[in-house]
Amino acid sequence: MTSRLVFQNTLFLTGSGFLTKFLAYFYFLIMTRCFEVGQIGVYGLLVTSMMFMEILANLGLDRIIVRELARSTDNESIQTFHSAFFLKITAAAGVYVASLLVFKYVYAEIYYSNRPALIIFFLSILPLVAARSLESWFMAKEKMHLPAFSQLLERVILLAAAGLAAWGKIGFKGFLITAFIAVTARMLAISLAFPWASSRRSWPTDLHQTRFLLGEASKMLAVEMLAVIYFRVDLFLLTKMTDLKLVGLYHVSYKVFDFFITFFAGYLTAVFPTLSRQRERFALGRNLILGGAITALVALTVILLRAPLLSIFRPEYLAGRTALTLLMLTLPLSFVTSLLANFAVASERIALLVRIALVLVAGNLGLNFLLIPRLSIEGAALATLLTEILSAALMLACLWTAIVKNQNVSADFVPLGESRSHEHKS
Secondary structure (H helix, E strand, O other), rough: HHHHHHHHHHHHHHHHHHHHHHHHHHHHHHHHHHHHHHHHHHHHHHHHHHHHHHHHHOOHHHHHHHHHHHHOHHHHHHHHHHHHHHHHHHHHHHHHHHHHHHHHHHOOHHHHHHHHHHHHHHHHHHHHOOOHHHHHHHHOOOOHHHHHHHHHHHHHHHHHHHHHHHOOOOOHHHHHHHHHHHHOOOOHHOOOOOOOOHOOOHHOHHHHHHHHHHHHHHHHHHOOOOOOOOHHHHHHHHHHHOOOOHHHHHHHHHHHHHHHHHHHHHHHHHHHHHHHHOOOHHOOOHHHHHHHHHHHHHHHHHOOOHHHHHHHHHHHHHHHHHHHHHHHHHHHHHHHHHHHHHHHOOOOOOOHHHHHHHOOOOOOOHHHHHHHHHHHHHHHHHHHHHHHHHHHHHHHHHHHHHHHHOOOOOOOOOOOOOOOOHHOOO
């Protein structure tokens, strides 16, 4: 039953992920035709800033929550949820204020020219953190359709906003304000399915549980923050070392790359609760090989079609085709490192991830400072590729014993892309 549930959730999340991504890229395509390349550069900067804000506000708790809820009884789950929810909302309020101050003094021109819209756009962090907390509950219970629906609703609202922009009813600032409306709707939608009645009986939060979560999350936060830095610090450096038009070109190439991460993101989400419970019986080696092969095939296909894909946006975005090639070469490496990172979290090896992430951030920053002045956006993409090669090498080396140990173990669920014959018959 477990194998079938993971397989079904993988298919569902991958399908819904593609639909969500398709809507996201459809409204982004509309944006590239409605707004100037420089405005797309500003948008890329704001979206990337929101990624950092989300990581900080989540305190590294999301995967810890899913891991703990997947192992807990219902009463323990509610208490864990409450403790994490309180921590995350408190952190989100602090991150919101700090982010506005950073933009005011570091990106003063962008801040003052978009101030009301930017203030409301960054306010999205509060409903976003609440929505992520509620979605973690349902992911741990392997009810993946509910988070998928709430995230889809957010994209539909943003698509409608892009349509209004194309119609001339709202401008760039209006679109930024709509982002807050969209994520608030996402939060309200998922909250309707949450068991609030049983939840109220376990307030207030347990201090011992809160301390435990903070201890686990502090290591996870370091990993996630360092990971986002080495993946997206290039955009901030491009903003300072080049101009907003080049930032816009790079952001579009990165969006195309990010779209195809959907090929394995659904599987990683679906399998994590089961992996947390049955980590010693996880067929790690087989999943790495099969998933790496599938994502390599996807990457090769996109590289061959990179020109028509970029020309969908506008002809000037064809200037990013070399950057896109380099980014797509990281796709199979990203699958390998993501699956190994999930395994490390599930098997409580988070400290290992922190050490690896520190090496990767140092390497990535050095490469970006070295390559961006010489190669512009291609240098940023090359830095990402080289860092991901290093990441895969370090992860495989550090977890090789676990991979060998699990190589010949028959997992209690189906490896990626497989299903047992009796399940086909049933």
